[in-house]
Structures are given as structure tokens and as C-alpha cells.
Amino acid sequence: MEGAVRVQILSQGISEVPSQYIQPPKNRPGSVTENIADLSCKHVPAVDLSSEKESVLPAIREACRDWGAFHVINHGVPTKLLDDLRRACFSFFNDFPMEDKLKYACNPNFAASEGYGSRLLVSSENETVLDWRDYFDHHTLPLSRRNPSAWPHFPPEYRELMANYSDEMKALVQRLLALMSESLGLKASCIEDAVGEFYQNITASYYPPCPRPDLTLGLQSHSDIGAITLLMQDNVGGLQVLKDGEWLLVDPLPNAILVLVADQTEIITNGQYKTCVHRAVTNASKARLSIATFHDPAKTVRISPVSDLVSKSSPPLYSSVLYRDYLSSWYSNAPEGKRNLDKLLLDTSK
Numbered sequence: 256m257e258g259a260v261r262v263q264i265l266s267q268g269i270s271e272v273p274s275q276y277i278q279p280p281k282n283r284p285g286s287v288t289e290n291i292a293d294l295s296c297k298h299v300p301a302v303d304l305s306s307e308k309e310s311v312l313p314a315i316r317e318a319c320r321d322w323g324a325f326h327v328i329n330h331g332v333p334t335k336l337l338d339d340l341r342r343a344c345f346s347f348f349n350d351f352p353m354e355d356k357l358k359y360a361c362n363p364n365f366a367a368s369e370g371y372g373s374r375l376l377v378s379s380e381n382e383t384v385l386d387w388r389d390y391f392d393h394h395t396l397p398l399s400r401r402n403p404s405a406w407p408h409f410p411p412e413y414r415e416l417m418a419n420y421s422d423e424m425k426a427l428v429q430r431l432l433a434l435m436s437e438s439l440g441l442k443a444s445c446i447e448d449a450v451g452e453f454y455q456n457i458t459a460s461y462y463p464p465c466p467r468p469d470l471t472l473g474l475q476s477h478s479d480i481g482a483i484t485l486l487m488q489d490n491v492g493g494l495q496v497l498k499d500g501e502w503l504l505v506d507p508l509p510n511a512i513l514v515l516v517a518d519q520t521e522i523i524t525n526g527q528y529k530t531c532v533h534r535a536v537t538n539a540s541k542a543r544l545s546i547a548t549f550h551d552p553a554k555t556v557r558i559s560p561v562s563d564l565v566s567k568s569s570p571p572l573y574s575s576v577l578y579r580d581y582l583s584s585w586y587s588n589a590p591e592g593k594r595n596l597d598k599l600l601l602d603t604s605k
């Protein structure tokens with residue numbers, strides 16, 4: 256079954272990549288240098304959450320407007336938990352037999368199904384080029400969706416670490432959404448109220464070394480579907496964000512967490528805060544790990560620009576959308592940057 260092919264297996268001992276992983280020239284990362292410093296001349300901003308609110312709010316406002324992304328430092332999540340979870344996830348992918356890992360294989364017929372997988376989209380029709388990536392997707396919140404027995408039992412500390420991390424990410428996201436709301440002059444609960452109860456998924460992505468980083472992508476260009484994503488990566492590097500038409504590498508910042516504004520927050524803020532288009536490139540020598548924590552609305556929630564950000568001089572830029580419909584269009588059309596969000600743009604010239 257094609258859904259069961261793992262990149263980690265096919266990457267072993269090859270010098271060329273199979274044709275279905277070769278990107279069309281327009282999507283190729285160009286010559287990928289192993290020296291990350293060469294590529295990172297512009298940096299995603301970093302916000303120190305231990306600073307006074309007077310300096311945090313403008314920093315967040317600027318980052319969400321100009322980048323749709325920012326690192327947070329001094330965020331309060333224990334460094335030991337970040338290190339331990341990174342190590343446990345890497346160990347799952349790297350140290351254990353494939354036959355044991357495949358016992359956790361996700362269902363390739365359902366989008367975002369929980370478990371060990373390799374393909375972002377269900378239908379091969381729309382996914383003509385595959386990502387150079389394996390992943391493990393965990394359904395973590397609300398608690399009614401959380402079933403740790405569906406997560407790896409090796410290494411032994413994996414499940415407990417993942418559950419603790421999920422709780423820490425929820426608390427951090429609540430704090431960040433409050434700051435993001437206040438930075439727009441809205442009441443602190445405004446964005447969280449618009450999103451409603453969080454549907455949280457955690458995806459650990461594992462990018463095996465790739466013999467042709469110039470022809471492949473670890474993860475295709477996309478913006479995240481939900482409201483807000485928190486991402487941690489290891490020190491290998493490979494995440495790029497699209498800024499003013501240019502792909503910029505995001506330097507791994509030790510112990511920082513990267514905040515990515517996602518599509519629903521762009522709608523809720525009526526375009527004041529921008530979703531972040533990003534992708535992952537591969538490299539020839541080192542496996543790379545990232546852990547993304549997505550916070551999405553329930554499928555039954557209707558998302559629209561908040562009334563406080565809409566006026567005669569600032570009309571709604573997006574039509575409202577039922578999150579269920581947004582999800583199914585994203586998964587059936589393929590992301591290609593943020594084209595699914597662009598489809599909701601209203602013509603404000605009339």
C-alpha cells in the first residue's frame with residue numbers, strides 16, 4: 256500500500272531521489288547550502304515574554320503584521336520538557352525498528368488521521384509531488400480526543416512527555432492570543448472567543464537526510480489551516496518563511512518557540528495579522544526534527560472578521576467560513592502557499 260511507504264526507508268542507500276519527490280523547477284529551493292548562516296541574513300523577530308507589557312505588545316503587533324511569525328523566549332515552558340520531548344520524538348523515528356513504528360501507522364484514507372505517516376494529503380490526485388518527510392500526528396485536545404495509547408510506547412517516557420507538552424502549549428497559546436488581541440486594542444479574550452474551544456494536534460516531523468536537497472522539499476509551501484501554531488525545531492535548521500516574496504531560513508534559536516500566525520487568525524483580525532507561508536527544505540547529511548502544535552477551531556465554528564476591526568473605512572476583507580468547509584477545501588485542493596485563504600478574499604474595490 257502506497258500510504259505505508261516511509262521516506263526513512265526509501266532514503267537508505269540511494270544517491271538519486273525517486274521521481275515523485277522531485278519538485279517542479281518553480282518550487283525547488285535552489286542550491287541549498289549546508290551553511291545555514293549564509294542563508295539567514297534576515298531574522299524572524301524574537302519577543303521576550305518576560306519583558307514589560309508596554310514593550311511586548313508593540314513587538315507582537317509588528318511581528319504579526321510584518322512576518323506572521325516570531326520567536327518567543329522566556330516563555331515559561333520548562334527547557335527540560337522541550338529537550339526531553341525533542342529527544343524522545345527523535346528517538347522514536349531514529350532508534351526503533353520500522354515494523355514496530357508501523358504498528359502506529361495512520362489511516363492514509365483520512366486527512367490528519369492520528370499516527371505515523373508520510374503524506375500530507377489523502378488524495379494522490381492533488382499531491383503530485385511528495386514531501387521528503389515522515390511524521391507522527393497526535394490528537395491532544397480537547398481531552399475527549401486524547402488517547403495516549405494511540406501514541407508510541409517507545410521510548411517509555413514518550414506518552415507522558417507528549418501529554419505534558421500539550422498542556423504547556425495550550426497555556427502558552429492562551430497567553431499569546433490574549434497578548435495578540437490586546438496588541439490590536441481588543442479585549443484580551445477576543446481572538447480566543449472567536450476560535451472557541453481549541454482542537455489541538457501535535458505533529459512531530461522527521462526529515463531523513465536527502466541526497467538531492469536542491470530538487471526536493473521536506474514539506475511543501477503552505478500556511479497553517481487553524482488559528483495559531485507553536486513550533487520547536489532542533490538545531491539542524493531547514494524551516495523557511497516567505498517574506499516579501501523571498502524564502503528566509505529560520506535560525507533555530509535554542510529553547511525558543513516559534514509562533515506562526517495561521518489562516519483563521521488572519522480572517523479574525525480582518526487581515527491585520529498575516530498568516531505565515533512556510534516550508535521545510537532538506538539537507539544531505541543530517542536528519543532533522545520539528546514539533547508543531549496546531550490550535551484550530553472546532554469544525555462547527557464559523558469564522559469571520561471580528562466586528563471591532565470592521566468599519567466603514569475598514570470593510571471586511573474575507574467572507575465568513577464554516578471551519579469544516581475550510582478544512583475540506585484545504586485538504587482536497589492542496590495548500591500551495593495560502594491560496595485557500597485567498598479564495599475567501601472579498602472584492603473591496605466596489
Ligand SMILES: O=C(O)CCC(=O)C(=O)O
Pocket residue numbers: 458460474486488493494533534535544545547
Ligand atoms: O518542520 C518544520 O519546521 C515545519 C513543520 C510544519 O510546517 C508543519 O508541521 O506544518
